[in-house]
Amino acid sequence: MNNLSNNLSAMQSLGFTLPSPAYLFGAIVFGLVGLVAWRYGKKTQRPATQWLGVALMFYPYAISQTWLLYVVGMALCAGLFYDRG
Template identity: 40%
Template sequence: MAVDNPAILIWSLLFGIFGLGFFTYGKRQGALIPLGVGLTLMIYPYFVSNLALLVCIGIALILLPYFLKL
């Protein structure tokens, strides 16, 4: 993946940091939703090259555990 836009790289790094936080929290608490969201946040930027789509998916994933509780 060649990054032409530095904003994509910065947003990917930011969502990766959030993903690491969610993953760590989910693993320690035994909560599957934050664990899955964390993994997804760390992996999906490798497959999305559109900046608007990257930001929208990332924000939706960050908000998902707050609205979906099991």
């Protein structure tokens, strides 16, 4: 256990931090919504839905702040809602 604590301290001193549970939850939920949107877009041949699904799956890798993760995710989901009509 002491070795794990030392490794975490070393990573934090280099600027690496573990994401919060809220961030992990949001990344998983938006990733799953993106996967469903991508598959639906592929099945119905709707390129906009496919690309929004791809964006939902991969944007959490580019965003590190939890509040921004949810804002962008909700905007992309709104895009999916708008695209379906």
